Structures are given as C-alpha cells and as structure tokens.
Amino acid sequence: MAQILSGREVASAMNDALLTRAGALAERGILPTLAIVRVGENESDLSYERGAEKRAQKVGVGIRKLALPGDVKAETLLETIRALNDDDSVHGVLLLRPLPEQLKGDSQRICNALRPDKDVDAMTDLSSAGVYQGRSDLGFPPCTPEACMKILHHYGISCAGKRAVVIGRSLVVGRPLAMMLMAEDATVTLCHSKTPNLPEIARQADILVTAAGHLGFVDAGFVRPGQVVLDVSVNWDPEKNGIAGDCVFDQAEPVVSAITPVPGGVGAVTSSVLMEHVITAAERRGL
Amino acid sequence: MAQILSGREVASAMNDALLTRAGALAERGILPTLAIVRVGENESDLSYERGAEKRAQKVGVGIRKLALPGDVKAETLLETIRALNDDDSVHGVLLLRPLPEQLKGDSQRICNALRPDKDVDAMTDLSSAGVYQGRSDLGFPPCTPEACMKILHHYGISCAGKRAVVIGRSLVVGRPLAMMLMAEDATVTLCHSKTPNLPEIARQADILVTAAGHLGFVDAGFVRPGQVVLDVSVNWDPEKNGIAGDCVFDQAEPVVSAITPVPGGVGAVTSSVLMEHVITAAERRGL
Numbered sequence: 034m035a036q037i038l039s040g041r042e043v044a045s046a047m048n049d050a051l052l053t054r055a056g057a058l059a060e061r062g063i064l065p066t067l068a069i070v071r072v073g074e075n076e077s078d079l080s081y082e083r084g085a086e087k088r089a090q091k092v093g094v095g096i097r098k099l100a101l102p103g104d105v106k107a108e109t110l111l112e113t114i115r116a117l118n119d120d121d122s123v124h125g126v127l128l129l130r131p132l133p134e135q136l137k138g139d140s141q142r143i144c145n146a147l148r149p150d151k152d153v154d155a156m157t158d159l160s161s162a163g164v165y166q167g168r169s170d171l172g173f174p175p176c177t178p179e180a181c182m183k184i185l186h187h188y189g190i191s192c193a194g195k196r197a198v199v200i201g202r203s204l205v206v207g208r209p210l211a212m213m214l215m216a217e218d219a220t221v222t223l224c225h226s227k228t229p230n231l232p233e234i235a236r237q238a239d240i241l242v243t244a245a246g247h248l249g250f251v252d253a254g255f256v257r258p259g260q261v262v263l264d265v266s267v268n269w270d271p272e273k274n275g276i277a278g279d280c281v282f283d284q285a286e287p288v289v290s291a292i293t294p295v296p297g298g299v300g301a302v303t304s305s306v307l308m309e310h311v312i313t314a315a316e317r318r319g320l
Numbered sequence: 321m322a323q324i325l326s327g328r329e330v331a332s333a334m335n336d337a338l339l340t341r342a343g344a345l346a347e348r349g350i351l352p353t354l355a356i357v358r359v360g361e362n363e364s365d366l367s368y369e370r371g372a373e374k375r376a377q378k379v380g381v382g383i384r385k386l387a388l389p390g391d392v393k394a395e396t397l398l399e400t401i402r403a404l405n406d407d408d409s410v411h412g413v414l415l416l417r418p419l420p421e422q423l424k425g426d427s428q429r430i431c432n433a434l435r436p437d438k439d440v441d442a443m444t445d446l447s448s449a450g451v452y453q454g455r456s457d458l459g460f461p462p463c464t465p466e467a468c469m470k471i472l473h474h475y476g477i478s479c480a481g482k483r484a485v486v487i488g489r490s491l492v493v494g495r496p497l498a499m500m501l502m503a504e505d506a507t508v509t510l511c512h513s514k515t516p517n518l519p520e521i522a523r524q525a526d527i528l529v530t531a532a533g534h535l536g537f538v539d540a541g542f543v544r545p546g547q548v549v550l551d552v553s554v555n556w557d558p559e560k561n562g563i564a565g566d567c568v569f570d571q572a573e574p575v576v577s578a579i580t581p582v583p584g585g586v587g588a589v590t591s592s593v594l595m596e597h598v599i600t601a602a603e604r605r606g607l
Contacts, residue, residue, distance in 0.1 A: 158458060162445040165452035165499075166491060171445060194516050202502060204453060211510075212452075215489060218514040220521065223498075227505040229481050234507065 036188070036291040038263070040180070040301030043187040047305040048092050054312050055093025058319065065315035066095040067153065067307075068117050070128045072110065072136070073103030078129040085127070088304040094311050097123060107139040114146045124318060125153035125311040150317065153310035155209070164209045167216040173310045178210035180302035181242060181263050182217075184293060190240070190261055192217035198235050200224045200251070200279075201244035206265055210242060231255070243279040253284040262292040265299045323475070323578040325550070327467070327588030330474040334592040335379050341599050342380025345606060352602035353382040354440065354594075355404050357415045359397065359423070360390030365416040372414070375591040381598050384410060394426040401433045411605060412440035412598040437604065440597035442496070451496045454503045460597045465497035467589035468529060468550050469504075471580060477527070477548055479504035485522050487511045487538070487566075488531035493552055497529060518542070530566040540571040549579040552586045 058065055069085060071078050082098065089096045099113060117126050126147055132140050144156040149172035152160045160172030173179075185192065197219040201207035211221045219240065224231055235241055235255040243251045244265040256262065262285055264278030278295030286292055293299055345352055356372060358365050369385065376383045386400060404413050413434055419427050431443040436459035439447045447459030460466075472479065484506040488494035498508045506527065511518055522528055522542035528549045530538045535555040543549065549572055551565030565582030573579055580586055 158446055158449040158453070161452055162449035165448055165495065166445070194514055196521075208452065212495075215510055215512070218512070220509065220511050220515040222507065222509040223502060224507055225502070225505070227481055228507040234483075 035262075035286045035289045038184050038188055038261075038291050038293045038298065040184060040293060040298040043180075043184050044302050044305045046187060047183065047302070047309065048088075051092040051094075051305065051308055051312055054316065058312070058315055059093065061319060063315055063319050064095045064122075065093070065124050065312045066097055066122055067125045067127060067311045068097040068099060068120075068123045070099045070101070070110075070113060070117075070126065072101045072105055072129070073133055074100075075129075081129060085304060085307070088308060089311075092305070092308045092312070094308050103133055104135065107136055107143060110136065110143055111146050114143065118146075118148045118151065121318075124151065124315040125307075126151045127154050127307070128156060130156070150314060153307060153314060155205075161204065161209075164212050167212065173313075174213060175205050175209050176303040176306040176310070177206050177244075177265060177299065178213055179306045180299050181210055181265065182213050183302050183306060184263065184299065185240070185261070188291065190291070192219035192240065195219045195239040196237055197221045197240040197242065198224060198238035199242045199244070200231070200235070201246070201265075203244065206244040207242075210244075214240070214242075245279045247279055248277055249281050250279040251285060252281045253288065256285045256288045258288055258290070260289040260291075262289050263299060264293050264295050267295060267300055322549075322573045322576045325471050325475055325548075325578050325580045325585065327471060327580060327585040330467075330471050331589050331592040333474060334470065334589070334596065335375075338379040338381075338592065338595055338599055341603065345599070345602055346380065348606060350602055350606050351382045351409075352380070352412075352599045353384055353410050354412045354414060354598045355384040355386060355407075355410045357386045357388070357397075357400060357404075357413065359388045359392055359416070360420055361387075362416075368416060372591060372594070375595055376598075379592070379595045379599070381595050390420055391422065394423055394430060397423065397430055398433050401430065405433075405435045405438065408605075411438065411602040412594075413438045414441050414594070415443060417443070437601060440594060440601060442492075448491065448496075451499050454499065460600075461500060462492050462496050463590040463593040463597070464493050464531075464552060464586065465500055466593045467586050468497055468552065469500050470589050470593060471550065471586065472527070472548070475578065477578070479506035479527065482506045482526040483524055484508045484527040484529065485511060485525035486529045486531070487518070487522070488533070488552075490531065493531040497531075501527070501529075532566045534566055535564055536568050537566040538572060539568045540575065543572045543575045545575055545577070547576040547578075549576050550586060551580050551582050554582065554587055 149159040152172040155175040163171030164174045197214045202225040211223045232254040240261045242263045248268040264280045266279040270277035436446040439459040442462040450458030451461045484501045489512040498510045519541040531552040533553045551567045553566040557564035
C-alpha cells in the first residue's frame with residue numbers, strides 16, 4: 034500500500050500560505066493581479082479562465098480579463114501585451130494558448146513580447162533560459178513541473194542523491210522538470226519515445242515521473258518497491274469514463290512507496306503554482 | 321584496443337570544409353569576421369587570442385582585436401559591445417572571460433548586451449535558451465559540447481537509442497551536452513558531484529562523457545566493453561608533466577570501443593567549432 038501523494042492537500046496548504054502573503058501585500062495597498070489574455074471563444078480557454086478566476090479569488094489574487102476577437106491581428110495582440118508590460122497594476126500575464134491558426138507564425142514573437150518578470154506561465158525564451166540555468170531572476174518555470182516539485186517538498190521527499198527518471202522530454206514538463214530535479218541534486222535520466230528498455234530504466238528510479246501522455250503506459254514492469262511515482266499525464270479513460278494518468282494505478286500502487294493519483298495529483302497543484310507566481314511577482318516588484 | 325577518436329583529425333576535416341565555405345563567402349565580398357574583446361593583459365587571454373588568430377587565418381576568417389584596459393568601466397565595455405552589434409562587418413563576437421573583478425557584478429548585463437545572432441560563444445541567456453529548446457535561431461551552443469558532437473558525427477557514431485551518461489552539470493559542458501545528445505535521441509543521464517554509485521551508472525552508458533575536471537577520476541570501474549568515451553577535461557598531470565583528461569587512459573583504453581585522447585581530443589576541435597559559428601553567422605546574415 035503506497036502513500037497517496039494528494040495534490041489537493043498540497044494545493045490547500047499552498048493556498049493558505051498564499052492567502053497570508055496576499056494579505057501582507059494588501060496591507061501595503063498592492064493587489065497581486067493576473068491578466069488573462071484570451072483570443073477567441075474556445076470552450077477550453079473559457080473553462081480554464083473560469084477555473085483560474087475561482088482559484089485566484091480563494092488566494093487574494095485579482096484577475097483582469099482581456100478578450101480579443103478570434104480573428105485578431107498579431108500587431109493588436111502585441112500591442113495588448115506591451116500595454117500590460119507597462120501597466121504597473123498587472124503583475125503577471127497569462128496568454129491562453131494554443132493561439133488560433135493565423136497567429137501561429139508569429140507566436141514566438143508574441144510570446145517573447147512579454148516582460149520576463151511578468152511571465153508567470155513560462156512562455157518567453159528568457160524564462161526557459163532561467164529554468165535551464167537554475168536562475169530565478171529570469172521569469173518563472175512552467176507550472177506543471179513546479180507542481181511536481183511542490184508535491185515532493187510538501188511530503189518531505191528529498192531529491193539529493195536520488196536517481197530520478199523522467200518520461201517525456203517536452204518543454205512544458207519533461208525538460209524543465211529534469212532541470213529542477215537536478216538543481217536539487219537528483220541524478221536525472223530523461224527518457225522519451227526513442228528510449229529502448231524503458232521499463233528497465235524506470236525501475237532504476239527512486240523518483241519516477243511519467244509525462245508520456247499514454248493511458249496505461251506505466252504498468253507493473255516499470256515499478257519496484259521503494260519508489261516515489263509522480264503521474265503528470267491527464268488521459269481520457271473510456272472504461273472509467275473519466276480522466277486517468279499514464280500509470281495502471283492498480284498495478285503500481287501496491288508495489289511502490291508513494292504515488293500521485295489522477296485526478297487529484299499533480300494537476301490539482303498547477304493553478305496554485307500559477308497564483309504563487311503572481312504573488313511572487315508582486316512581492317518582487319513591491320520591494 | 322579502442323579506436324582513438326582523434327580531435328585533430330576532426331578539426332582538420334572541419335577546417336577543409338570551413339575554408340570552402342569562407343571561399344564562397346569571399347566570392348560574394350563577405351569576409352566572415354570575429355571580433356575578440358579582451359579586457360586587460362591576462363596571459364591566458366593573450367594566448368587564447370593568438371591561438372584563435374592562427375586558427376582563423378587557416379579557415380579564412382578575419383579577426384578584429386579590441387583590447388580594453390584592465391580597469392575599464394562596465395559602461396565602456398557595454399558601449400564596445402553595442403558598437404559591435406551595429407557593425408555589419410562583424411559577424412561574431414568573443415568576449416574573453418572571466419572578466420576582471422570590478423566587472424563581475426555587471427557580467428550578466430554585459431554578456432546579454434550582445435545580439436544573439438553574433439553570440440558565437442554562447443554567452444547570452446538567449447543562446448542558452450536555444451540549446452535548451454533545441455533551436456538554432458537563438459545564438460549558438462557552447463563550443464566544447466558541440467566539439468563532442470562533431471567527434472561523434474565525424475566517426476559515424478549515432479546517438480539515437482543509445483544511453484549516454486554525462487559527468488558534470490556545468491553550463492559550459494555538461495548541461496548543454498545533455499541537451500544536444502538528447503536532441504539526437506540519446507537517453508541521457510546527467511551526473512554530478514552528488515551522484516552516488518557513479519561507476520555503476522557510468523558502466524550503463526553506451527556513450528560516456530566525462531567533464532569532471534579531476535585527474536584520474538574515471539578508472540577501470542567506470543567502463544565496460546562496447547563503450548564510446550569522450551574525455552572533455554583538461555587537467556594538469558604532474559607525473560607526465562603535461563595535460564591529461566579525467567580518464568586513466570591506460571585502464572580505459574584496453575576495455576572500451578573508442579576513446580578520445582587528451583591532448584588531441586575534444587579540445588582540439590573547439591576552436592574549429594568557434595570558427596564554424598562565425599562562418600555560419602556570416603552565411604545567415606548574407607542571405
């Protein structure tokens with residue numbers, strides 16, 4: 034029987050601490066504020082926006098919503114971002130992505146128009162340089178890998194001297210997480226679709242993180258007693274008619290020491306991480 | 321008996337190709353030009369400068385030397401870099417580092433003043449974002465890890481599906497090399513001073529790269545038959561009264577498949593990589 038690493042519990046502890054920090058800012062007349070820039074009326078964007086609003090309210094973060102028409106020109110979006118750069122009452126900016134087709138060719142230019150110190154969702158190149166170099170003065174890391182680190186920290190799981198195996202090399206999860214685990218002195222192996230003998234490598238991990246995005250990918254062959262398993266993926270499981278991670282939970286859970294559930298694991302922490310970035314940005318600016 | 325991976329042979333092949341490319345540029349009236357900015361009269365800087373001049377001459381690259389006094393102010397150095405940014409006849413800029421004490425507090429601001437497309441020695445944050453993201457449109461990777469890749473390519477050693485172990489997580493060698501090996505589909509484990517059981521992990525490698533910087537660090541316990549070993553380190557060996565790598569060569573060479581010597585290995589390739597960056601920068605600008 035593994036310890037269940039509850040993302041909901043981690044988020045709840047984070048939210049308490051964030052509310053205190055936002056309160057201290059409020060006493061100085063600062064409302065930490067996240068601007069959410071949405072292009073078009075995509076349902077998943079709208080749903081994300083609603084979720085962020087709810088979470089923001091809980092922790093004392095203000096939300097400013099900017100909705101642009103679906104056929105907006107790159108130049109207009111760039112102007113919107115530049116105006117937010119110059120707006121001292123906005124501490125963080127979240128641009129909902131993917132952008133519509135007509136903007137895709139300009140998406141790097143658009144993302145990099147944002148000031149790194151307001152880049153709470155790691156969309157600028159300088160933010161990625163910060164994660165890679167292990168520096169905190171260049172934007173913020175992506176929220177999902179940081180949510181993984183928050184779970185490890187909350188449950189007192191140290192990385193130093195441990196072997197970590199990360200499955201998936203994306204720029205939103207695998208690669209930044211490898212850098213963050215290494216920054217805490219784990220020895221990290223970064224696996225991907227071209228890795229042979231993946232189960233064997235996975236079994237060598239003390240900390241196994243899967244972000245493969247394949248339902249049922251991590252089965253009994255990937256795990257051994259003593260491991261901590263973080264399941265980052267959110268897959269649709271037609272059998273249970275709901276979401277599930279990469280792990281065959283019923284196979285992994287009886288073997289390993291600790292594991293995150295899906296839902297209620299890593300994904301439950303990401304929006305608190307986003308809010309923490311906004312509050313941190315406001316604290317830094319307030320200095 | 322291992323195959324000796326000769327950096328000198330790789331550099332020679334590279335130089336032939338570079339001379340051809342520089343010739344094609346010359347026909348269009350373009351002299352690919354590297355500006356070397358030196359602060360003070362440090363002997364190791366002067367020696368590096370002389371080496372670069374010699375190598376540049378061999379491959380048809382022009383050198384512009386800018387020597388600033390050792391007590392130069394940050395603002396003057398910044399103006400020098402900005403002038404080079406705007407100078408269309410300069411394609412690459414190399415700032416010799418480390419900078420003197422009085423500039424250290426400003427060194428990030430100084431390094432990032434350079435335009436990334438002229439950053440042939442990876443001193444800007446955007447260049448490091450490029451290595452991390454696997455993109456070639458943001459500056460160039462550091463020369464030493466790229467020299468490792470050149471050796472692998474020259475000798476037809478593929479990375480895809482291989483396990484690579486990199487010892488050392490610095491931003492000039494270990495981390496960028498991990499990214500570059502991964503970009504070619506190796507499964508990379510990045511080891512460092514806090515890694516336990518390093519010999520055991522090293523033996524799992526198909527491609528073992530050591531950049532520990534410790535004479536004699538990689539002994540018989542780190543290697544097994546079939547491995548390719550790249551020894552990046554340059555250590556002083558008092559016994560042989562000369563330089564040597566991390567590997568106990570006499571122990572590793574009889575066991576592994578292929579190995580770089582020190583000297584004459586990775587280090588023999590780096591200045592050709594630097595010259596290639598200058599020529600590539602000139603070609604890109606010439607388009």
